[in-house]
Amino acid sequence: MPPLARRNLFHDKVRLVVTLTGIVFSVVLIVVQLGLFFGFTAATSNLIDHSGADLWITAKNVPYVEQGVAFSERKLNQARALAGVADAQKMITHWTQWKRHDGGEESVQIVGINVDDNLERPWNLVEGRVEDLKAPDAIILDELYKAKLGVTRVGEIFEIGGHRARVVGFTRGIRSFTTSPYVFTSFKNAQNYTGLREDQTLFILVRAAPGSDLESVRRGLLAHLRDVEVFTTPEFSHMTTFYWMFTTGAGVAVLIAAVLGLVVGFVVVAQTIYATTMDHLREYGTLKAMGAPASYVYKVIMKQAAISAVIGYVLGMIVSAFVVHASQAGGAAILMPPPMAVGMFFVTLIMCVGAALVSINKVMRIDPALVFRG
Numbered sequence: 001m002p003p004l005a006r007r008n009l010f011h012d013k014v015r016l017v018v019t020l021t022g023i024v025f026s027v028v029l030i031v032v033q034l035g036l037f038f039g040f041t042a043a044t045s046n047l048i049d050h051s052g053a054d055l056w057i058t059a060k061n062v063p064y065v066e067q068g069v070a071f072s073e074r075k076l077n078q079a080r081a082l083a084g085v086a087d088a089q090k091m092i093t094h095w096t097q098w099k100r101h102d103g104g105e106e107s108v109q110i111v112g113i114n115v116d117d118n119l120e121r122p123w124n125l126v127e128g129r130v131e132d133l134k135a136p137d138a139i140i141l142d143e144l145y146k147a148k149l150g151v152t153r154v155g156e157i158f159e160i161g162g163h164r165a166r167v168v169g170f171t172r173g174i175r176s177f178t179t180s181p182y183v184f185t186s187f188k189n190a191q192n193y194t195g196l197r198e199d200q201t202l203f204i205l206v207r208a209a210p211g212s213d214l215e216s217v218r219r220g221l222l223a224h225l226r227d228v229e230v231f232t233t234p235e236f237s238h239m240t241t242f243y244w245m246f247t248t249g250a251g252v253a254v255l256i257a258a259v260l261g262l263v264v265g266f267v268v269v270a271q272t273i274y275a276t277t278m279d280h281l282r283e284y285g286t287l288k289a290m291g292a293p294a295s296y297v298y299k300v301i302m303k304q305a306a307i308s309a310v311i312g313y314v315l316g317m318i319v320s321a322f323v324v325h326a327s328q329a330g331g332a333a334i335l336m337p338p339p340m341a342v343g344m345f346f347v348t349l350i351m352c353v354g355a356a357l358v359s360i361n362k363v364m365r366i367d368p369a370l371v372f373r374g
Helices: 004-011 013-044 074-080 130-134 143-149 187-194 214-224 233-247 250-279 281-289 294-327 338-364 368-372
Strands: 055-059 085-099 105-113 125-127 138-142 157-160 163-171 182-186 203-208 228-232
Touching (some): 013 294, 013 338, 085 187, 105 187, 130 138, 163 187, 294 338
Antiparallel strands (some): 125 163, 157 163
């Protein structure tokens, strides 16, 4: 590769800084927007993906996990009696009101579970144990929402849906997509907090027996249980994610912002590389007058773009890593999975190379006689 590319790029330090600033800005903006999209996506299906269940039994026409409809819990025993079912447990997820010590109220999502079972247990506990939920009125919530709910420590007493609630533990990183935090408790407590009748549930979670065909188990459940729907965990997770991210429009807005970041970055980089090329028109004209082939000039400009892309990507990912880390303490997490980090390198490279193509057209139309003009 021609060394002229490096000399051109690093000769004007100010222009190089401007170019790299544009690339870094674009990389960080795209990472933040895509990371928010992935973070929101994970939050929408947190409960489903960590449930440990193979199948979800719901009432008819339930579009997502927060919109459960009550049905008779007698279906629980019917499900347990079917061949291929290793375990089945009832569960509640429902909105209700949390009363703070200062008299204010916040909306929360109660998650009622069978504490003695492994299905839908709270994860990432940093204080307390899941078994502590066996105590009367015990609840576990995420430490992210301490300030929102007015909680400072384990052992504090609050009021949920007109009933007493005592904090026995905290989790870390269990976010909800809505502004209503998840509050884990026993199934019995959940019925009290949400006003659900004793003979009803909102969901039944099923774990298939080892070696059984999941589709066969689902067909068996549908054949023996009336007025219900049965979804695999990935299906129900996708339904919930699709509803929140696309039906509500929230995900589309984030994706549009990411695309705008790409456009802004492309424009900034294209303008900067074009300006750099124009500053060196006489040099390129000299090369053509000396008989340098077009491929050589291509290489000079494209290498400048590639070097800018690599440096800008590295700097941008360093800044992005700090932003991603800082977001973990907030309500909206920014996620950057490894495939996304790798993909960003190719996005940055394509963006810079594409910007270089804008200036190449101008260089190829240079008249070599330009070199001999005064």
